[in-house]
Amino acid sequence: MNLDKQIQVLIDNAPQDGTTPQIVATIAPALKILAGQLRHAQYYIVQSLQGEWVLTTLSNRAFPDREKQVIYAFPSSQDALSGEFAAKNPQLMASAVPVVHILFQMLTLEPVESILFFEIPGNKSTGTEVLRSQVQYLIQGELQKLKSKSAGNINIPPDIA
Incomplete structure (x- = not known):
């Protein structure tokens, strides 16, 4: 599915409250810029049977007390399921998710x-x-453009995603 179709699916699945589809359409350029820097239209995310994405904690070699939470996105289901945590846990699966x-x-x-x-x-x-x-920085830039156009007459829901 190309990037424009992926954006359209997000818009179509947004709450039809008169605002959210417009906001999703507004942030679409930011999402397309980021997605355009990646090679694949979809990636495989390791997730639980309940659909929760698997988080991995990484630590900095130079500063072991610094950790960050990341999600891995793989180009194939084989890559996703061949990782240590997925191979050892039958409660995990790889699901294809559009990059946008x-x-x-x-x-x-x-x-x-x-x-x-x-x-x-x-x-x-x-x-x-x-x-x-x-991602947040680029999206905030697009939302600022929307606010400027509408002169603040639009309420952006905090739970847009």
């Missing part, structure tokens, strides 16, 4: 600092990191 939807979900994934997108099947040593703060 992954980026959109980052807005609500509070403990997650970034998503690591592995681009080459079979290669888990090199990936592209997309920081949650980067």
Whole structure:
């Protein structure tokens, strides 16, 4: 599914409250910029049978007390399920998720600092990191444009994603 179709699915599935679809359409350029920097239209996310995405805690080698929560996004289901945690746990599965939807979900994934997108099947040593703060910054820029156009007459729901 191309990026425009992925955006349209987000708009179509947004609450039809007269505001949220417009907001999703407004932030679409930011999502497309980020998604356009990645190689695949969809990635596989390891998740529980209940649909919860698996978080991984990484620590800094130079500063072991510094940790961050990340989600891995894989180019194939085989890559996703061949990882240590997935192979050892039959309660986990790999689900294909459109790249725009992954980026959109980052807005609500509070403990997650970034998503690591592995681009080459079979290669888990090199990936592209997309920081949650980067996604938020680009989206805030698009929302500021919307606020300027509407002169503050629009309420942006805090739980948009």
